[in-house]
Amino acid sequence: MTESSPNTASNGHGVAVAFQDMHRWYGSVHALNGLSIDIAPGELIALLGPSGCGKTTALRALGGLDDVDQGRILVDGKDVTDVPTNKRNMGIVFQAYSLFPNMTARDNVAYGLRLRGVDGATRKRKAEETLELVGLGQQAGRYPHQMSGGQQQRVALARALAIEPKVLLLDEPLSALDAKVRRQLREEIRRIQIMIGITTLFVTHDQEEALAMGDRVGVMSAGRLEQIGPPSELYDRPKTRFVAEFVGLTNRIAATAQGGTVNVFGTAVPLLEGST
Numbered sequence: 001m002t003e004s005s006p007n008t009a010s011n012g013h014g015v016a017v018a019f020q021d022m023h024r025w026y027g028s029v030h031a032l033n034g035l036s037i038d039i040a041p042g043e044l045i046a047l048l049g050p051s052g053c054g055k056t057t058a059l060r061a062l063g064g065l066d067d068v069d070q071g072r073i074l075v076d077g078k079d080v081t082d083v084p085t086n087k088r089n090m091g092i093v094f095q096a097y098s099l100f101p102n103m104t105a106r107d108n109v110a111y112g113l114r115l116r117g118v119d120g121a122t123r124k125r126k127a128e129e130t131l132e133l134v135g136l137g138q139q140a141g142r143y144p145h146q147m148s149g150g151q152q153q154r155v156a157l158a159r160a161l162a163i164e165p166k167v168l169l170l171d172e173p174l175s176a177l178d179a180k181v182r183r184q185l186r187e188e189i190r191r192i193q194i195m196i197g198i199t200t201l202f203v204t205h206d207q208e209e210a211l212a213m214g215d216r217v218g219v220m221s222a223g224r225l226e227q228i229g230p231p232s233e234l235y236d237r238p239k240t241r242f243v244a245e246f247v248g249l250t251n252r253i254a255a256t257a258q259g260g261t262v263n264v265f266g267t268a269v270p271l272l273e274g275s276t
Helices: 054-065 105-115 120-133 149-162 181-196 207-213 231-236 241-247
Strands: 018-026 030-039 044-048 071-075 090-093 167-171 198-203 214-221 226-229 256-257 261-264 265-271
Touching: 018 054, 018 105, 030 071, 030 226, 030 265, 044 054, 044 207, 054 071, 054 090, 054 167, 054 198, 090 149, 105 120, 105 149, 120 149, 181 207, 198 207, 207 231, 207 241, 214 231, 214 241, 226 231, 226 241, 231 241
Parallel strands: 044 198, 044 214, 090 167, 167 198
Antiparallel strands: 018 030, 018 071, 214 226, 256 261, 261 265
16 A cells, blocks of 8 residues: 655655555565555654554664565655665664663763764763753753653653654654653653654554554554554544554444445444445
8 A cells, every 4th residue: 555645844854755665574474565655754654553563664674774675765765775774864762762871861862973973062062952852951960770761761762863863763662651651751752753843753552652643643464554644534434444443442233335325223324435
């Protein structure tokens, strides 16, 4: 399935991303089966689906952490399919915070800048500015063990943003947090993403999370994109039974559709436009 993106507002920092007929096999498992998505500059796409559906494989392919066997990945109009990870300039946040325990929050955030040869004074300034952005300006001198899980994930987000990446990749970043912190942090991530206008791919198995955060949500199953669209469209007009069951609360009943109506228990009910 191929879906074009809508016109999404951007402050100029976002870039367009395109998955073109991507395939990936792991032995006999077809992890990506013809995945095609166009992501607009500054858009946040949430990929939603159960474990093993291919959503993380797609994210890792965009980040250069995994190969594709067929298809192309375009970023800002350039083919990056075979470009090494360290040349793609992607900011990645995983479920595990992966912070260096012997470094302060400031030094953790500055780490990527140091690898890029940025001088010490600039690293310090940029790290502190980014920590302010995620609400941790006063925690810059603390070590990971002195911070809560939510604070550590904010540091991980700041580290990903400090390098000014072309695209932000979020792989189940909130699943290790408790429900209250998860809600707070997803709102904060969305606020920051909109404010800086960065193109973002967000992977989750949590329906509420995807519907709350995504400009559009792509529902995946067995390596295929079942449907992609605004949250309200997926919820109100699912195109397949899988989408209906995975995204919303449904009760299936036997019925007969004919001539724009459906007969349920002897009563004719009008079908929604476009329904069959």
